[in-house]
Amino acid sequence: MITEKDIAHLQQQINNKKCIWINTEYEKNGELEKTEFFLRKTNGGYKVGFDHYLDKYEDATDLYFSYIRKDFFDLASAIEFSVENLPVDRKQLLNA
Numbered sequence: 001m002i003t004e005k006d007i008a009h010l011q012q013q014i015n016n017k018k019c020i021w022i023n024t025e026y027e028k029n030g031e032l033e034k035t036e037f038f039l040r041k042t043n044g045g046y047k048v049g050f051d052h053y054l055d056k057y058e059d060a061t062d063l064y065f066s067y068i069r070k071d072f073f074d075l076a077s078a079i080e081f082s083v084e085n086l087p088v089d090r091k092q093l094l095n096a
Contacts, residue, residue, distance in 0.1 A: 001090070002076070002079050002080065002083060002090060006079070006090065006093075006094060007075055007076055007079060009094060010039075010075065010079060010093060010094070011075055013096065014039065014040065014041050014046075014075075015041075018040060018041070019038055019039065019040035019041075020037075020038065020039040020040070020093065020096045021036070021037070021038050021096065022035075022036075022037040022038075022088060022092050022093070022096050023035065023036050023037075025055070031054050031055070031056070032054070032055035032056075033052070033053070033054055033055070034051075034052070034053055034054075034055055034058070035050070035051065035052045035087065036049070036050070036051045037049065037050050037082070037086065037088050038050075039078055039079070039082065039093075042071065044071070044073070045071060045072050045073040045074060045078075046071070046072045046073075046074070046075055046077075046078040047069065047070070047071050047072075047078075048068070048069070048070045048071075048072065048078050048081060048082055048086075049068060049069050049070075050066060050067075050068040050082075050086045050088075051064055051066060051067055051068075052064060052065040052066040053065060053066075053067075068086070079093065
């Protein structure tokens, strides 16, 4: 569960870094797979992005397993969407 303290911490992270990034890569069936998550501030609120793809298709978003972009007016909604709908958890966000 995300707390108000967590939201304040993440707001500070975004203010300092401009963006929270969580990248992973692993091998599956002999292929390198990558995931990329970001949460950043925009002029009108916040943007969440998540990509999951084979490394060999990095520049071909139409071949990605997942390519998600979603805008939010407030940080709490962006965080809630991320932890409830994407393979990102509270601990990863707080340690990014």
